[in-house]
Amino acid sequence: MGRAFTLMLPTFLKDSRIQIKAATDPNVQACEQFEKDFGVKASLSLEEMCANALVDAVYIASPHQLHAEHVQVAARFGKHVWVEKPMAITIDECLQMIEVCRHAQVQLMVGHSHAFDLPVLKTRELIRSKRYGQVKMVTAINFTDFLYRPRRAEELITRLGGGVVFSQGAHQVDVVRMLCGGDVCGVSANAVSWDPKRGSEGAYNALLKFHSGAQASLTYSGYAHFDSNLWMDGVGELGAEDSIFNPAQTRHRLRGIEDAGQEAQLKSARNYGGSQWNNVQAQSSPIQHQHFGPLVVSCEGADLRPTPKGIFIDSDHGHEFMEIDAPLIPRQEVVDEFYAAVVNGQALSHDGAWALGTLEVCLAILKSSETQSTIHQLSHQTELQI
Ligand SMILES: NC(=O)c1ccc[n+]([C@@H]2O[C@H](COP(=O)([O-])OP(=O)(O)OC[C@H]3O[C@@H](n4cnc5c(N)ncnc54)[C@H](O)[C@@H]3O)[C@@H](O)[C@H]2O)c1
Numbered sequence: 001m002g003r004a005f006t007l008m009l010p011t012f013l014k015d016s017r018i019q020i021k022a023a024t025d026p027n028v029q030a031c032e033q034f035e036k037d038f039g040v041k042a043s044l045s046l047e048e049m050c051a052n053a054l055v056d057a058v059y060i061a062s063p064h065q066l067h068a069e070h071v072q073v074a075a076r077f078g079k080h081v082w083v084e085k086p087m088a089i090t091i092d093e094c095l096q097m098i099e100v101c102r103h104a105q106v107q108l109m110v111g112h113s114h115a116f117d118l119p120v121l122k123t124r125e126l127i128r129s130k131r132y133g134q135v136k137m138v139t140a141i142n143f144t145d146f147l148y149r150p151r152r153a154e155e156l157i158t159r160l161g162g163g164v165v166f167s168q169g170a171h172q173v174d175v176v177r178m179l180c181g182g183d184v185c186g187v188s189a190n191a192v193s194w195d196p197k198r199g200s201e202g203a204y205n206a207l208l209k210f211h212s213g214a215q216a217s218l219t220y221s222g223y224a225h226f227d228s229n230l231w232m233d234g235v236g237e238l239g240a241e242d243s244i245f246n247p248a249q250t251r252h253r254l255r256g257i258e259d260a261g262q263e264a265q266l267k268s269a270r271n272y273g274g275s276q277w278n279n280v281q282a283q284s285s286p287i288q289h290q291h292f293g294p295l296v297v298s299c300e301g302a303d304l305r306p307t308p309k310g311i312f313i314d315s316d317h318g319h320e321f322m323e324i325d326a327p328l329i330p331r332q333e334v335v336d337e338f339y340a341a342v343v344n345g346q347a348l349s350h351d352g353a354w355a356l357g358t359l360e361v362c363l364a365i366l367k368s369s370e371t372q373s374t375i376h377q378l379s380h381q382t383e384l385q386i
Contacts, residue, residue: 001030001042001272004061004084007238008112009272011331012059017339024049033273046070050077057082057107057342063152064161068093075104080342082334085113086170086362087355089161091380094359098352107341109348110355114237114292115174116333119306119324123297124178126304126322127386132315133300135386138176138216142168142293144237145250146222147195147202150267153260156199158366163200164222165191169362171292172218173208174350177358179297181212182384184357187364188374195223206365212386220293231294235308239290239330289327349384357381 001023012018023034023042031042043049050058050073057080060070068088074081081101087094087110101108114120127135146164147156154160155167177184189206193199203221210216225247229236236243257263269276288308297304302315310323329335340346348354357380364375 001025001027001034002061003267003271005059006272006277008059008061008331011329011335014329015332015335017335021054022049022052027268027271027273030271030273033277046073047077050074050079055079057338060084063154064089064166065154068097071097071108072100075101075106075108078104078106080107080338082109082111082338085110085174085355085358086161086166087352087359089166089359091356091360091363094352094356094380098356101352107338107348108352109338109341109350110352110358111337111350112331112334113174113350113358114171114290115178115350116331116337117175117290117292117306118327118333119289119291119308119311120175120178120295121333122322122324123295123304123306123311124386126311126313127179127297127299132302132304132313135180135212135214135297135299137214137298138179139296139298140172140176140216140293141219141228141231141295142172143221143224143226143228144168144293145224145227145245145247147198147200148222148247148250148254150253150257150263150270152264152267156260158200163191163193164202164220165204165362165365168220168222169204169206169218169365170358172220173361173365174355174358175292175295176208176216176218177361178349178384179386180208180210180214180216181386182354182357183211183381184208184361184364184378185211185381186374186376187361187368187378189365189368191366191369201366201369204365204369206368208361211381211383228293232291232307233288233309235288235291237290237292239288239308239327241287287326289324290330353380353382 034042058074060083155162186209191201191204193201202223206218208216227244305312313320341348360380
């Protein structure tokens with residue numbers, strides 16, 4: 001019931017396909033808030049929650065390094081699993097998660113990632129229509145204040161799953177794999193750390209080559225003073241309008257924080273049930289579609305540019321805008337996919353095998369940067385029809 005839960009809460013509250021029946025968190029305040037809000041039990045033990053027969057599926061949003069263990073517990077209790085990105089922090093953990101879910105015959109979906117955003121899915125449909133020829137190149141950019149938001153200690157230690165590659169690369173890689181065919185065959189990258197006070201890498205540039213012949217360049221900075229939401233009509237990652245961060249304010253919030261424990265407490269205070277938790281946030285609707293920064297998809301016959309309100313299409317025939325209706329429920333696409341799998345037995349796009357491929361690319365970004373070489377050894381990529 002941390003930050004990710006607060007971001008999913010508007011979806012859970014608005015989508016009638018979801019009924020909240022139980023929760024677990026070691027944070028007592030979060031449990032108390034939950035029992036007050038939902039009138040059902042919040043437990044301090046995952047096993048106790050999973051033993052609840054009313055629970056069909058579990059949304060797991062614990063820290064990355066706990067995903068593998070928590071997914072396996074839920075699956076062994078026969079619950080379908082929806083786990084946050086990144087799937088885990090090692091390939092072995094992902095393989096175990098897939099195997100345990102397969103054996104338990106439960107669904108395993110990894111998300112939310114911004115590859116679920118409707119403008120990305122509609123761009124994929126345009127690519128698949130072949131109206132504009134083959135996709136050749138994708139350019140993805142995002143400038144954020146990620147590194148200066150309050151963090152748990154391990155979120156700033158790369159070997160423990162911290163840094164922007166695991167947390168943010170998981171979105172960006174997922175988006176470009178969805179658009180270029182999924183099957184990455186080469187990764188060349190530089191991840192950089194330029195603020196010694198924030199430990200992990202905070203920015204990267206990566207070039208991905210795909211078996212489909214397409215390539216994608218990914219630029220991410222979590223050190224930004226410039227907010228690239230300005231290039232998305234001022235719409236923030238979560239779909240809110242006029243959502244431009246103030247770099248001085250973000251950094252100022254950390255002033256006076258003396259150690260990692262105090263910073264983790266600040267993060268927790270802003271989460272569900274914490275002293276700075278704002279319940280109104282959970283009730284309010286985003287106005288536009290969510291996104292992960294500016295994106296240009298260059299096809300042989302057109303450049304496609306998904307935005308929170310629709311897709312700009314610049315082709316030989318001129319300039320068009322394909323409007324997309326504003327969302328009624330934020331992140332509804334994620335529930336659509338999970339519900340179709342759990343209730344109707346449809347195949348997931350964002351299943352364990354897919355997310356393992358995304359994690360493999362994130363690990364390759366770190367390895368390429370460390371070894372200053374191009375990584376070609378990728379053995380967990382999945383091909384997607386484009
Ligand atoms: N998709 C998104 O937009 C998005 C956004 C934020 C975070 N996330 C992901 O969600 C996960 C959590 O990140 P966060 O920023 O919410 O962290 P957080 O620290 O805000 O929340 C983590 C929560 O897990 C709880 N927790 C710790 N140990 C636990 C245990 N043993 N059992 C049950 N709960 C436990 C903590 O008490 C806390 O409430 C990460 O994997 C992150 O990548 C996804």
